[in-house]
Amino acid sequence: MTQHNIIVIGVSTGGPVALRRLFSGLPPLNAAIIIVLHIPQGMDYRIAKGLDAVSSMPVALAEDGEFLRSGQIYLAPGGYHLLLAGNHRIVLVEGERVNFVQPSVNLAMKSLTRPLNGKIIGVVLTGMGRDGAEGIRHIKAMGGITMAQDQESCAIFGMPKAAAETGAVDMVLSPEKIGKQLVSLLH
C-alpha cells in the first residue's frame, strides 16, 4: 500500500484566520492534510467552505470511513473525535469531550503510528489550553516533524506555547512561514 505524507494541524480560537493565512497562496502539497479545529457542529462546514475558497487544495469535512488522499484537506467535523486508522482511514467517534473539546487534537495525533515510509508532520496553531501538546510529543517520538505558531501571530498563544514547552517542537513560525516550510519539506 502506498504510504501518504500526512499533516495533522491542531487549532482552536483564532483558527479560521490562521488557517486562511497558512493556506492562501500555498501550492498543492503532496500530503493528506487533516485539520482538527475546536468547533461546534453547525459551524464546521462554514469554516471548510471559507478555507476551500482560498486554498489551492480542495477542503471538505472529513467523513467516517473515508480513505486519505494526497492533496486533499480534511476538516474534522464538530461533535466527533477524529482518529486515523492505519494512518490512512478516517474514523469519527462519538464519546466524551476531552479537556472540554471534541474533536481533540491529542486524540487525532496520537492515533497515528510510525509510518513505514512517508512523512508525518504535526502543527499546532493558535488556541487556548494544552490540546495538541501530547500529540506533538507523540509525533516527534515517531520521527515526525513538528511546528507551532509563533506568539506574535497568535490570537491566543496557549496551545502552541504548551506544545513548544514539551521540547518536541522543531520550529516556531508564523502561519505563512509554516506554509513555506510545508512546501519545502514535501517538495
Next chain:
Amino acid sequence: MIVDDNEYVRESVEILFKSEGGCLATAEGGKECLEQLEAGFKGVILMDVMMPHMDGWDTIREIVSRGLYDGNIIIMLTAKREPDEKMEEIQSYVTDYLTKPFNPTELLEMASYYGSLLKETPCHDAA
C-alpha cells in the same frame, strides 16, 4: 452586534462599521445581547469579557444553553490579553479573540471575513 458595557467602545465600533457602509446592533450587556438573539439576530457578535451582572463567558454559556448559537460567530473583543480559565470549557464557541485597543482595519477585516462565512449554506451532514 457589539456587546460592551462601555458606551465609548460601542459608539466607536458603531462609527467604524457605519463608515464602511455596514450595520451594527449594540447591546450594553449579556441580557440585552440575549434579548436580541431571542428576537432573531444572526451575525457576528463582538463580545466584551468584563461586564457587570453577566460577563462575556456567562453570556456565551447562556447563548449555547438556550440554543441561540447556531448562525452566529462570536469574537471576543476584550482588554484581557490572556483569556481566563472560564473560557476553556466554551472555547469551541469562541471563534476569535481580539485585544483592545483594537486595530480598526483588523477588526473590520475579521468581521467581514466571518460575516461572509455565515452566508454559506449547509453542504452535507458529517458522519
